[in-house]
Amino acid sequence: MEEKRNEVNDSLPVKSLVVVFSYHHKNTEKVASVIAKVLDAPVKTPQQVTPEELQEYSLIGFGSGIYSAEHHKSLLDLADKLPQAGNKKAFIFSTCGVPAFVYDGERFREFVLKNHLPLREKLVSRGYTIIDEFGCRGFNTNSFLKYFGGLNKGRPDAEDLKHAEQFALNVKAMAEGNRS
Ligand SMILES: Cc1cc2nc3c(=O)[nH]c(=O)nc-3n(C[C@H](O)[C@H](O)[C@H](O)COP(=O)(O)O)c2cc1C
Known part of the structure; x- marks a missing residue:
């Protein structure tokens, strides 16, 4: 029985x-x-893919910086154009400019998930199952911040990227262990 399941996988x-x-x-x-290295996946911009060609993939990660509390418009527009996905899995990731003295720990996680909401809703409405979501801080010199040296200098740092790697390993395990 077990052997048969492995054969299928x-x-x-x-x-x-x-x-x-x-x-x-x-x-x-x-x-x-x-993340792409762990998943052995190509990395493309929204401009480099067509909604139809995404149908070839069983697991797709969608990510960008956070701009005005959501993902980049090009990613949101791509999600709007996706054909209905049958049994496809996705994950969402981002970097954002909020510093630790504003949100940290669980509050940061909530902030990340809130920023992901517009993209998540679009993907779910297209039939994607969201396996997991990842966010970390990114260097931010938006607007007046550039006059003060910016926020989150050096981010993502080695620790952030280690967390991203662990996230990808978990996503990989979930995608591989839960196929049908
Ligand atoms: C135009 C603009 C708007 C931004 N808006 C937000 C925001 O609403 N919330 C936030 O936390 N960070 C915001 N940021 C900071 C970025 O999310 C952050 O610097 C991110 O790491 C940029 O990613 P990228 O280098 O991949 O583009 C903004 C940055 C820019 C340039």
Whole structure:
């Protein structure tokens, strides 16, 4: 019985893709690279993919910096155009500019999930199952912040990227262990 299940799993490799838009300081691109390495997935921008071609993948990561409390418009627009996904899995990630003295710990996690809400709703409405979500801080020199050296200098740092790697390992395990 167990052997049979493994045979089925072996014949259905998870085909993964990471879609990222990262422009401010390429913060989210760093996170995307780490995740993509674990998943052995290509990294593409929303502009480099068509909604139809995403149908080829059984696991897709969608990420960007947070701009005005949501993901980048190009990612949200892509999600709007996706065909209905049958039994496809996705994960969401981001970097954001809020410093630890504003939100930390569980409050930061809540802040991340709130910023993810617009993208999450679109993906869920297209039939995607969201496996998990990841967020960390990113260097932020938006607007007047540039005159003060910015916030979150050096982020994402090695520890953030370690967390991103662990997140990807968990996502991989969940996607592989839960295929049908
Ligand atoms: C135009 C603009 C708007 C932003 N709005 C927010 C925001 O609403 N909340 C937040 O936490 N960070 C905000 N940030 C900071 C970015 O989310 C943060 O710097 C992020 O790491 C940028 O990612 P990127 O380098 O991948 O583009 C904003 C940055 C820019 C440039």
